[in-house]
Amino acid sequence: MDVNEVLLPGVGLRYEFTSQDGDRIGVVALRSGGFELVVYAADNLDQARPVLRLTGEEADTLAEILGAPRIAERFADLTREVPGLSAGQVEVLPGTPFDGRPLGDTRARTRTGSSIVAIVRGEEVIASPGPGEVLRAGDVLVVIGTHDGIAGVEEIVRG
Amino acid sequence: MHTPVALLLELGLILAALSLLCALARRFALSPVPLYLLAGLALGEGGIAPVPAADEFVGTGASIGLVLLLLALGLEFTVPEFTVSLRRHMPSAGVDLVLNAVPGAVAGWLLGWDAAGILALAGVTYISSSGIIARLLDDLRRLGNRETPAVLSVLVLEDFAMAAYLPVLAVVVSGGTWQQALAGALVAVGAVGAAFAASYWWGHHLGRLVVNPDAEQVLLRVLGITLIVAALAETVHISAAVGAFLVGLALTGEAADRTRAVVGPLRDLFAAVFFLAIGLSIRPGTLLSVLPPALALAAVTAATKVAAGWYAASRDGAGAQGRLRAGTALIARGEFSIVIIALAGVHDDRLGPLVAAYVFLLAIAGPLVTRFTGGAPAPPQPQPPSAPAAEQRP
Numbered sequence: 447m448d449v450n451e452v453l454l455p456g457v458g459l460r461y462e463f464t465s466q467d468g469d470r471i472g473v474v475a476l477r478s479g480g481f482e483l484v485v486y487a488a489d490n491l492d493q494a495r496p497v498l499r500l501t502g503e504e505a506d507t508l509a510e511i512l513g514a515p516r517i518a519e520r521f522a523d524l525t526r527e528v529p530g531l532s533a534g535q536v537e538v539l540p541g542t543p544f545d546g547r548p549l550g551d552t553r554a555r556t557r558t559g560s561s562i563v564a565i566v567r568g569e570e571v572i573a574s575p576g577p578g579e580v581l582r583a584g585d586v587l588v589v590i591g592t593h594d595g596i597a598g599v600e601e602i603v604r605g
Numbered sequence: 606m607h608t609p610v611a612l613l614l615e616l617g618l619i620l621a622a623l624s625l626l627c628a629l630a631r632r633f634a635l636s637p638v639p640l641y642l643l644a645g646l647a648l649g650e651g652g653i654a655p656v657p658a659a660d661e662f663v664g665t666g667a668s669i670g671l672v673l674l675l676l677a678l679g680l681e682f683t684v685p686e687f688t689v690s691l692r693r694h695m696p697s698a699g700v701d702l703v704l705n706a707v708p709g710a711v712a713g714w715l716l717g718w719d720a721a722g723i724l725a726l727a728g729v730t731y732i733s734s735s736g737i738i739a740r741l742l743d744d745l746r747r748l749g750n751r752e753t754p755a756v757l758s759v760l761v762l763e764d765f766a767m768a769a770y771l772p773v774l775a776v777v778v779s780g781g782t783w784q785q786a787l788a789g790a791l792v793a794v795g796a797v798g799a800a801f802a803a804s805y806w807w808g809h810h811l812g813r814l815v816v817n818p819d820a821e822q823v824l825l826r827v828l829g830i831t832l833i834v835a836a837l838a839e840t841v842h843i844s845a846a847v848g849a850f851l852v853g854l855a856l857t858g859e860a861a862d863r864t865r866a867v868v869g870p871l872r873d874l875f876a877a878v879f880f881l882a883i884g885l886s887i888r889p890g891t892l893l894s895v896l897p898p899a900l901a902l903a904a905v906t907a908a909t910k911v912a913a914g915w916y917a918a919s920r921d922g923a924g925a926q927g928r929l930r931a932g933t934a935l936i937a938r939g940e941f942s943i944v945i946i947a948l949a950g951v952h953d954d955r956l957g958p959l960v961a962a963y964v965f966l967l968a969i970a971g972p973l974v975t976r977f978t979g980g981a982p983a984p985p986q987p988q989p990p991s992a993p994a995a996e997q998r999p
Contacts, residue, residue, distance in 0.1 A: 452754055455686040455761040457739055460749065472749045484749035492927040494749025 481505040506569070533588065534596035535566075540583035542605045550577025558598035560591025611658035619648070619659060623877050634744045635972050636737040638939045639965040641877055645884015646892070663882050670879030671947055672835050672849040673872040674940060675771075676827075678764060679853015680861045680868075681735075684805070687765060690758035697755065697917035698762035701935075704909040706731040712902050721778045722956060725949035728770055729960050730906045734939030734968065735760040741972050742934065752918035752931035759917050759935065767941060768797050768854065771948065775844040778949045793843050800851040812860030824867045827856075844948055876940065883943055883961065891958040899962035907967065907974070910935040933978045937971025938964050 452460040458476040465471055470486040472494055479502035484494035500508065538545055544552055555561055565572040565579065566586040572579060581587075587603065589596050626640040648656050656663075691698075709730030713723035738760060747753055772793025777786050803811065815826050831852045838848025856864055914932030923931065946960045 453686060453689050454748060454754055455690050455757040456681055456735065457743075457748060457757055460754075474748045476743075476748075482746070482748055484746075486749075490924075492751040492924050494747070496746040496749070 510569070530592060531590060532593055532596065533590050534600070536587045536589055536596075536600045536603050538581050538583055538585045538587065538603060542583075542603065544581050544603055544605075545583045547581060548577060549575055549579045549581055552599075552602050554589075554599045554602060557602065558591065558595040560589050560595035560599050562587045562599070563590050564588040609658065612662065615656045615659035616662060619644075619656065619663075619881070623881070627877075634741065634976065636734065636740075636937065636939055636968045637877075638734075638737070638880055638943070639968045641880035642884040642943075642961055642965060645881040646887060646889050647884075648881070649885040649887065649889070660885075663878055663885065666875055666878035667882030667947075668845065670872075670875035670877070670882075671846045671944060672831060673868060674876050674879065674944060675846045675850040676831050676853040677865070677868060677872050678767070678941075679800075679850045680856060680865050681764065682761075682854055683857070683861075686761055690761045694755060694758040694762060694917060694920065697759055697913070697920060698766070700916050701759055701763065701910075701913040702731060702766065704913050705906055708902065708905045708909060712898065716898065716955070718956075721774075721780075721949060724774055724777055725945050725956060726960075728767075728774060728945045729938070729942040729963065730902065732763055732767060732938065732941045732945070733760060733910065733935050734937045734941065734971075735764060737937040737939045737968060737972065738934055741937065741975065745976060747930065747934075750923075750927060750930065751921060752914075752923040752927040755917040755921045755923070756914060756931050756934050759913070768850065769794055771850065771944075772797060772843055772847045774945065775847055775948055776842065779842050789842065793847070796838075796843060796847075796851060797854070800854040804855040804857045808855065808857040808860075811855055812858060815856065815860045816863055820863075820867050823863050824871070827852075827864050827868060846944065846948065879947070880940075880943060883947065883957070887958050887961055891955070892962055895955060895959040895962050899959055899966060902959075903963055903966040903970070906938075907936045907970065929978050930975065933971070933975035935971075936967055936974055938967040 447463055450462040452462065454460055454474070456477070458474060458478075461473045461475070463471055468488070470488075470491060472484040472486065474482040474484065476482070481498075481500040481502070481504075482496065483498040483500070484496050486494055549562065549565075552562075563574060564587075565575050565581070566588065567582065567584070587599070589599050591599070622644060623637075623641060626644060627637040630637040630640050648654055706727040710723050710727040712730075713726035716722070718726070738756065742748055742753055742756065773790040776789030776793050779789070780786075815823060815830070817823050817826070831849050834852050835845035835848040838851070839845040853861075911929070911932030914935040915928040918928040918931035942960055942964045946957050949956060
């Protein structure tokens with residue numbers, strides 16, 4: 447898709463693109479951290495019609511909602527390329543043995559052959575976590591491995 | 606420690622009054638600057654409510670306000686924004702300069718002023734208020750419009766012209782023979798060049814000096830450095846304000862972002878005191894006598910700004926309405942026209958009142974005119990649930 451980038455000196459940046467339905471959409475990213483979403487009337491591309499005004503935090507939330515399916519899709523694409531390999535998610539539940547202990551203590555790779563490639567903690571993603579990374583209740587471990595391997599990791603983490 | 610009750614009370618009442626005026630102005634999407642000037646007039650000699658105890662603080666606060674205003678102006682510069690603006694809108698900046706500085710210069714000449722007065726008045730009519738206009742475009746939800754980048758580019762290039770203009774003005778005002786003035790002007794322009802070079806090559810070192818996770822540290826360090834440089838600049842007869850501007854120019858990237866964030870509220874406070882002090886320094890009686898020339902100058906330079914904005918927006922392919930919106934948006938003059946009289950005001954008794962009246966007229970008229978021209982943005986129309994238009998599309 448063709449995204450046009452316009453500099454707004456002193457104010458921020460504006461991104462513009464045309465959707466499949468023919469709507470001309472603009473996103474103003476303010477230097478102060480806020481965002482404004484606008485659309486243009488088909489007969490007057492000069493004047494934007496304001497749609498939404500978002501704080502930085504609101505924009506993050508919106509982006510996450512819109513972007514979430516894409517992330518899952520990309521994981522699916524990755525595992526499809528390697529036969530026999532899949533991706534799984536294992537949540538660290540409160541009160542289970544590894545809540546508060548380092549990742550290395552699970553010895554997941556040694557015991558199951560599967561790798562924990564990321565930890566999703568709230569809005570944060572810790573990519574390629576080291577063995578010293580301390581797990582917390584609510585963390586979601588992203589595991590790559592065989593079906594049996596992922597099930598093994600789940601068994602270990604669940605206790 | 607003895608607590609000066611009168612000072613605290615007067616200052617408290619002044620700030621409370623300013624907050625009311627500011628809220629009133631914001632309600633109509635106007636700038637509070639002219640109202641602060643009015644408040645100053647009302648409090649001054651021969652005004653309705655003199656404030657003898659707060660006088661000294663207002664005086665000191667005003668010089669800090671001027672320093673902070675120019676520090677913040679310097680911080681606004683980013684090299685990419687400047688180069689992009691320059692590449693696209695160099696001709697617009699030229700048209701803007703010629704159309705708007707010339708009427709001021711001619712008016713200064715007609716009033717019989719000398720070179721410093723003419724130069725000052727040319728600057729006053731040339732410089733639009735980027736503070737008022739950027740806020741206005743946001744308030745009117747025009748940031749998505751086609752003409753907006755042209756308007757903002759013109760503002761950036763004006764601010765850049767100020768970088769060269771203010772030091773030269775400071776030197777010319779300080780007098781001396783024309784050779785001395787020329788030499789001083791060269792030194793001043795050299796200082797601006799040096800600040801840019803410093804920010805380009807050593808910006809990250811300077812940034813390390815300032816950047817700290819603790820906001821308090823950032824504030825103290827930036828203020829410390831700025832006031833020291835301002836004092837040094839004043840002692841070598843480049844104004845303190847220009848020294849602060851150079852510090853702002855030299856700070857870039859993360860250091861500039863952090864500084865903007867921590868200095869912003871402090872700047873707003875002391876800038877309000879600065880505008881108040883300018884109002885205080887003008888005798889209300891003199892305003893009436895300068896009203897006719899101020900009105901004439903405001904009418905002419907409002908028209909020339911419209912022409913400059915029209916031309917700039919046409920270069921970006923905006924239609925007639927967009928060009929009109931761009932032109933009227935640029936009318937507002939404000940903080941920097943006042944800064945110019947702070948630098949040159951001592952020079953001529955009539956300059957202060959004339960510029961105060963002029964800024965008063967255009968800081969109020971500009972936002973009002975642009976608000977009611979060029980069409981209001983249509984509210985987003987919700988598509989009917991079963992939009993037949995969508996099905997007709999090929």
